[in-house]
Amino acid sequence: MTQETAKTIILGELRTRMTVIASMVFFLILTILISITLPLLFKRLVDETIPQRDLREAALLLAALITIPLISAALHAVYDYQREIVGEAISQALRQKLFNHLIHARLRDLEATEVGHIIHHITRGCGLVGDDYIVDRLIPLISNALLFIGALAAMALINWRLMLITLLAFPITYLFSKRLKNYVRILEEEFQRILESGSSMLQQVFSGIRTVRSFSGEAHEKARWDTWIKRHWEVRAKTETLHNLILILPTHVVDRVLMGLVFGVGALEIINDRLTIGDLIAFMLYTPYVYTALRAMLQAQVTLEQIKVAIEGLDGLFAYEREREGGRDLTISQAAGPSITFENVTFDYGRGDFALRDVSFSVQPGEFFGIVGVSGGGKSTILDLLMGFYAP
Numbered sequence: 001m002t003q004e005t006a007k008t009i010i011l012g013e014l015r016t017r018m019t020v021i022a023s024m025v026f027f028l029i030l031t032i033l034i035s036i037t038l039p040l041l042f043k044r045l046v047d048e049t050i051p052q053r054d055l056r057e058a059a060l061l062l063a064a065l066i067t068i069p070l071i072s073a074a075l076h077a078v079y080d081y082q083r084e085i086v087g088e089a090i091s092q093a094l095r096q097k098l099f100n101h102l103i104h105a106r107l108r109d110l111e112a113t114e115v116g117h118i119i120h121h122i123t124r125g126c127g128l129v130g131d132d133y134i135v136d137r138l139i140p141l142i143s144n145a146l147l148f149i150g151a152l153a154a155m156a157l158i159n160w161r162l163m164l165i166t167l168l169a170f171p172i173t174y175l176f177s178k179r180l181k182n183y184v185r186i187l188e189e190e191f192q193r194i195l196e197s198g199s200s201m202l203q204q205v206f207s208g209i210r211t212v213r214s215f216s217g218e219a220h221e222k223a224r225w226d227t228w229i230k231r232h233w234e235v236r237a238k239t240e241t242l243h244n245l246i247l248i249l250p251t252h253v254v255d256r257v258l259m260g261l262v263f264g265v266g267a268l269e270i271i272n273d274r275l276t277i278g279d280l281i282a283f284m285l286y287t288p289y290v291y292t293a294l295r296a297m298l299q300a301q302v303t304l305e306q307i308k309v310a311i312e313g314l315d316g317l318f319a320y321e322r323e324r325e326g327g328r329d330l331t332i333s334q335a336a337g338p339s340i341t342f343e344n345v346t347f348d349y350g351r352g353d354f355a356l357r358d359v360s361f362s363v364q365p366g367e368f369f370g371i372v373g374v375s376g377g378g379k380s381t382i383l384d385l386l387m388g389f390y391a392p
Contacts, residue, residue: 006129006314009097013090020082027079028143034072036150039285041065047278083139091130098122098317105320107389108349113317116200121317124195125310133307141300148293151286158283159275162262166290169258187239188309194232201228259287323391339364340386347381347392355381356392 014021041061049057099122102110110118155163205212205221212221266283269275340363347356356378363369371379384390 004097004101004318006094006311006318009093010090010129010134013093014086017086017089020086024079024082024086024139025142027075027082029146031072031075031079032143032147032150034068034075035147035289036154036286038065038068039154039282041068042285043276043278043282045278046281047276079143083135086139087130087135089130090134091127094126094129094314095122098126098314101318101322102320104322106323107384109320114196114200115203116198117196118317119203120192120196120199121310121313125313128310129307129314133303133310137300137303137307141296144293144296147289151289151293155283155286155290158279158286159266159269161269162266162283165262165265166258166287169291169294183242185309187235187242188306191235191239192309192313194228194235198228198232201225259284262287323389340369342382342385345385345392347385347390356385 041064045058045061045065048054049061102118102122152163152167155166201224205225212218263280263284266275266280270277270280342359342361345356345359349355359378359382361369371382373379381390385392
């Protein structure tokens with residue numbers, strides 16, 4: 001049987017929901033087309049309607065300028081609802097399939113894994129992939145790409161010189177974010193490890209609270225938790241600062257500077273009769289569309305490193321082998337009653353030493369059978385094999 005991975009599950013869920021996705025794309029394109037018309041209405045209002053003192057057309061344009069955002073918001077709400085459906089479906093599928101896989105995984109692999117690690121990936125890891133990345137980053141990236149293309153085409157039609165100035169933001173921010181991408185991944189991996197260790201610590205403390213109190217270990221556990229909180233805060237602060245730095249550069253530096261440059265060059269174009277005031281207003285209204293798309297793409301690039309870490313963690317659990325059945329099928333004699341027979345059974349835990357080697361014995365119905373031996377001699381292993389926890 002082919003091993004499932006997070007990627008195959010995600011693609012499978014997307015394929016089964018192609019109707020919803022197609023509907024999303026329809027509402028998305030409709031929303032973008034409506035949004036792109038707004039700056040053109042402002043252009044007409046400034047260049048033609050106001051100079052001609054056409055009150056009737058001015059009223060119609062103002063009504064359209066008020067109505068169009070409301071229609072766009074309603075369409076976007078439908079799109080957001082469908083987007084949430086797809087994202088939640090992916091998260092649920094990942095959680096269900098990972099749980100079903102792990103419940104049949106080899107016991108020795110599960111015992112060697114911290115419970116907090118498993119809990120973290122089933123809960124937060126699966127949710128991060130479906131709800132955070134697919135819903136909040138990947139699907140909106142499609143909408144932002146369409147908005148970017150539409151706005152850029154409209155800007156080129158108004159004035160291609162100003163459009164080229166606007167595009168200067170892309171190589172600057174791309175090179176900046178590319179240099180920081182590897183550092184983002186390192187911090188994200190460390191942050192995920194800290195979250196997992198916190199889950200494990202809480203599980204250990206509260207599942208063994210009687211033991212903690214019996215040995216007056218409250219102060220020790222408080223100190224451990226305080227250390228974890230401090231480390232969580234340090235790494236979280238670094239991670240968020242780096243994420244914000246990548247976004248702040250295009251938001252508060254590059255686009256502000258370039259918008260000032262665009263406005264200045266646009267003023268010169270108006271003076272030289274190569275641009276109208278309405279053209280400049282429309283162009284400036286399109287500029288936030290382009291920079292919004294840029295920020296979304298940069299955020300997606302940052303989130304891509306986060307999602308790689310999350311998917312690698314999920315695939316690491318999906319890679320656990322299934323606990324195989326025993327060496328032979330279990331047979332029960334109905335005539336004589338059930339009996340227990342071990343024939344030349346050998347087993348090891350994968351540590352290079354044998355827990356059992358060529359063990360043979362038989363227990364008949366109604367018979368009492370004692371197993372004695374030194375600690376680590378294999379007594380518990382025999383019972384584990386008998387219960388089917390391991391396979392010889």
